[in-house]
Amino acid sequence: MNMNKKRMVIFDFDGTVVASMEYIDEMFKRLFAKQGIIPDDEMLSEIKPKGFSGGATYMKKEYHLDDSEEELVHYMLDEMSVVYQDIIQLKPHVVELLEWLSARDMKICLATANIRDFVKATVERTGIDQYLDYVITIDELKTTKDSPEIFLHCARKFHVEPKDCVVFEDSLSACQVAKEAGFYVIGVQDETNKGKERAEMHQICDIFIDDFSQVIRKLTY
Numbered sequence: 386m387n388m389n390k391k392r393m394v395i396f397d398f399d400g401t402v403v404a405s406m407e408y409i410d411e412m413f414k415r416l417f418a419k420q421g422i423i424p425d426d427e428m429l430s431e432i433k434p435k436g437f438s439g440g441a442t443y444m445k446k447e448y449h450l451d452d453s454e455e456e457l458v459h460y461m462l463d464e465m466s467v468v469y470q471d472i473i474q475l476k477p478h479v480v481e482l483l484e485w486l487s488a489r490d491m492k493i494c495l496a497t498a499n500i501r502d503f504v505k506a507t508v509e510r511t512g513i514d515q516y517l518d519y520v521i522t523i524d525e526l527k528t529t530k531d532s533p534e535i536f537l538h539c540a541r542k543f544h545v546e547p548k549d550c551v552v553f554e555d556s557l558s559a560c561q562v563a564k565e566a567g568f569y570v571i572g573v574q575d576e577t578n579k580g581k582e583r584a585e586m587h588q589i590c591d592i593f594i595d596d597f598s599q600v601i602r603k604l605t606y
Contacts, residue, residue: 391569392549394486395539397530398497398504399433400555402513405473406577409433412464413440416457420450430582434530434558436498436523437461462500469503475511476573478597483516485601494539495520498530519543530559533566540568557582560589571600 400406410429417424432440441457444450450457486493493516497504501522508514519542521535528534540550547567554560555575564570572590574583587593594600 390549391491391551393492393494393540393543393545393551395494395496395536395550395552395568397552397554397556397559397573398495398499398507400575400577401553401573402476402479402495403473403507403511404476404575405468406433406555406575408465408468408473410577412461415464416444416460417448419460420448420452422448426577426580426582429577430557434498434556436529437500438524439498439529465503470506470510473507475513476597478600480513482597482600483513487516492518492543492545494518494543496535496539497521498523500524530556531562533562533568536563536568537566557586557589560586564589564591573597 396402398405399409413429413432414424432443435443437458438454441454441461444457445452445454452460483493495504495508495517497520499522501520504520504522505514508517508520519539521538523529523535526535526538536550536552537547540547548569550568552560552563552568552570553573554563554570555573555578557578560570560572570590572586572593574593574595578586
């Protein structure tokens with residue numbers, strides 16, 4: 386697949402552009418532990434595409450937690466605030482890829498389950514905000530990444546057909562819905578998408594990469 390035939394790229398944020406998923410997993414594990422629950426990888430994979438508010442709603446409904454949804458969200462945001470402001474770093478070779486795409490006048494979008502304040506803090510601190518044409522969150526669209534709506538929204542905004550867009554994602558469920566909606570999907574390896582989930586991503590995605598150093602070579606030949 387020649388990247389020059391594509392018009393837009395849509396990046397996920399956590400676990401794709403930034404190495405944050407281990408921090409998020411640990412936060413959810415601590416939150417579950419407060420409720421006397423030990424989560425497994427499948428539980429965490431189910432919650433993460435829903436974002437903080439959607440994750441709180443899901444946890445409250447599925448596990449009948451004593452805390453209110455507002456209390457759960459407050460805990461999540463309080464735990465992760467400093468992490469996004471000061472700690473989380475870009476994944477290797479992200480800047481090189483963004484420079485490569487920008488030089489070819491590709492529209493570059495960030496479509497995330499995170500909240501805008503955390504994303505803004507991280508992209509400005511790392512300097513990648515200069516490459517981004519558009520940032521949108523699932524909360525702003527009142528959706529989750531169990532739906533392709535956030536990807537379709539990006540495509541509609543720039544009047545691009547899904548088949549002419551590339552989606553980079555580390556989440557199995559997000560890869561599934563993006564692929565079903567007609568996008569070209571590149572699965573991104575992360576330490577948290579392992580075992581069965583990673584095997585399924587290999588089957589679903591058009592390409593699966595271990596890191597972004599592979600992308601230019603794979604997309605231009």
